[in-house]
Amino acid sequence: MTVRQLSLPDLVAACVDLGVPGVGLWREPVRSYGVEAAAELVRDAGLTVTTLCRGGFLTATDPRERAAAIADNRRAVEEAAALGTRVLVLVSGGLPAGSKDLHGARERIADALADLGPYAEQHGVRLAIEPLHPMFASDRCVVSTLAQALDLAERFPAHQVGVTVDTYHLWWDDTAPAQIARAGAQHRIHTFQVADWTTPLPAGVLNGRGQLGDGVIDFRTWTHHVASAGYTGPIEVELFNETLWSRNGREVLRETAERFVAHVLA
Amino acid sequence: MTVRQLSLPDLVAACVDLGVPGVGLWREPVRSYGVEAAAELVRDAGLTVTTLCRGGFLTATDPRERAAAIADNRRAVEEAAALGTRVLVLVSGGLPAGSKDLHGARERIADALADLGPYAEQHGVRLAIEPLHPMFASDRCVVSTLAQALDLAERFPAHQVGVTVDTYHLWWDDTAPAQIARAGAQHRIHTFQVADWTTPLPAGVLNGRGQLGDGVIDFRTWTHHVASAGYTGPIEVELFNETLWSRNGREVLRETAERFVAHVLA
Numbered sequence: 001m002t003v004r005q006l007s008l009p010d011l012v013a014a015c016v017d018l019g020v021p022g023v024g025l026w027r028e029p030v031r032s033y034g035v036e037a038a039a040e041l042v043r044d045a046g047l048t049v050t051t052l053c054r055g056g057f058l059t060a061t062d063p064r065e066r067a068a069a070i071a072d073n074r075r076a077v078e079e080a081a082a083l084g085t086r087v088l089v090l091v092s093g094g095l096p097a098g099s100k101d102l103h104g105a106r107e108r109i110a111d112a113l114a115d116l117g118p119y120a121e122q123h124g125v126r127l128a129i130e131p132l133h134p135m136f137a138s139d140r141c142v143v144s145t146l147a148q149a150l151d152l153a154e155r156f157p158a159h160q161v162g163v164t165v166d167t168y169h170l171w172w173d174d175t176a177p178a179q180i181a182r183a184g185a186q187h188r189i190h191t192f193q194v195a196d197w198t199t200p201l202p203a204g205v206l207n208g209r210g211q212l213g214d215g216v217i218d219f220r221t222w223t224h225h226v227a228s229a230g231y232t233g234p235i236e237v238e239l240f241n242e243t244l245w246s247r248n249g250r251e252v253l254r255e256t257a258e259r260f261v262a263h264v265l266a
Numbered sequence: 267m268t269v270r271q272l273s274l275p276d277l278v279a280a281c282v283d284l285g286v287p288g289v290g291l292w293r294e295p296v297r298s299y300g301v302e303a304a305a306e307l308v309r310d311a312g313l314t315v316t317t318l319c320r321g322g323f324l325t326a327t328d329p330r331e332r333a334a335a336i337a338d339n340r341r342a343v344e345e346a347a348a349l350g351t352r353v354l355v356l357v358s359g360g361l362p363a364g365s366k367d368l369h370g371a372r373e374r375i376a377d378a379l380a381d382l383g384p385y386a387e388q389h390g391v392r393l394a395i396e397p398l399h400p401m402f403a404s405d406r407c408v409v410s411t412l413a414q415a416l417d418l419a420e421r422f423p424a425h426q427v428g429v430t431v432d433t434y435h436l437w438w439d440d441t442a443p444a445q446i447a448r449a450g451a452q453h454r455i456h457t458f459q460v461a462d463w464t465t466p467l468p469a470g471v472l473n474g475r476g477q478l479g480d481g482v483i484d485f486r487t488w489t490h491h492v493a494s495a496g497y498t499g500p501i502e503v504e505l506f507n508e509t510l511w512s513r514n515g516r517e518v519l520r521e522t523a524e525r526f527v528a529h530v531l532a
Binding site: 095099100101102103106133134135137138139144145147148171172173174175197199200201202203204205215216217218 | 361368405437465469481
């Protein structure tokens, strides 16, 4: 998503050129290209698919909407398996229109996971609940903190349901380091994502994630937290940023790799 | 601030006409009008000044900036006392330019409170740390949760330092009800403010607070939480909203009073 202006073949080629060993894919471009074709493209290039983004949106109250969401998430599990990634990231969903019941919405996510967790396990895929920044709580994701995500995940085996740790969503939370330790002790950190926090936020606040180093997040601290919690998996850079999307995709990918080395690995 | 388009005399007259018994004032219009004159205006109308907004911005590292902030907050305490309100709301401040150290910024707030708390007590004024929504953590207020605000406040006597409970900033947080109980048990709820959460957020996210009833917040639940915690003080409506500001101020005040009755008191 960081360089969504690149086609899948261009993305794969650019990753290979830069020595980027893995890539997180999004469902929409994968489905447009064809799931099997995308899997072959990435596999032939020697790249790992780190995660598939995204399933989720499990908070509807309407039975037909709920059934459609479950079915769509089952397809997402199948796509993840076909791509050879072991992790499907879940953005849980916001409040249904007219609802003011955050607790009820969170419980409906748990209900859906009771169905999806075993299905994912059958396909060798783990679900990774992603807490999103509280500014998305009403319209995108009622799971706002790592503690909330773990409270949900803990109802299921760790090889079925875990969490996504993303600096953009968690950086402000002084309880997050302890929750990362909790997640690590349970082997529930299923992916670790980085993006920087920059202001002012754009209207709608979705596409204002900062390039690494442009904002206020101390990435070394967060990398230390997840490493101390036992996480040894890939680190994904996930930037939603209109300015980056308007530039040459290969240049953005090169810059991002350089920033990653300077701010995350250093 | 909800009807900042009204002059102080028009605001006071409109409150009296509507039977609104108290009003929270902001420093800038009060200082423009004259602190003593504003105090007389409000007192003669029989209105209570619920709080003065706002002091704070206590996170600077530069010694001269810090000294200026302390001096300004002392003036704010004096203004609050002159207005006859017992509560000065504090917006703590964001990260200094170039800083990525949230913990350090929060500690500098504590250092400043050690100076300002006793000064406020001498003037019969209590300081109310306001946790702001985490989307403001970098540029406006590094205190993002009620737990963080209470961790700071607890270092001082309750009659010096307490907290502001504002639904807009806390509604997403499932730990907030327990923190309200904690605050109430310590007599640290120094004011209770309401605004609704609406989306999409505008650019910059500051002026998108929703009119009561337009958003997703269940006000009865929050009113119940603060009442159960022993709070019996005023409930303030604080809306920052460009659309409301562009309308006739008296109409907006009337609408707000009606919404308050329908959604908060009901």
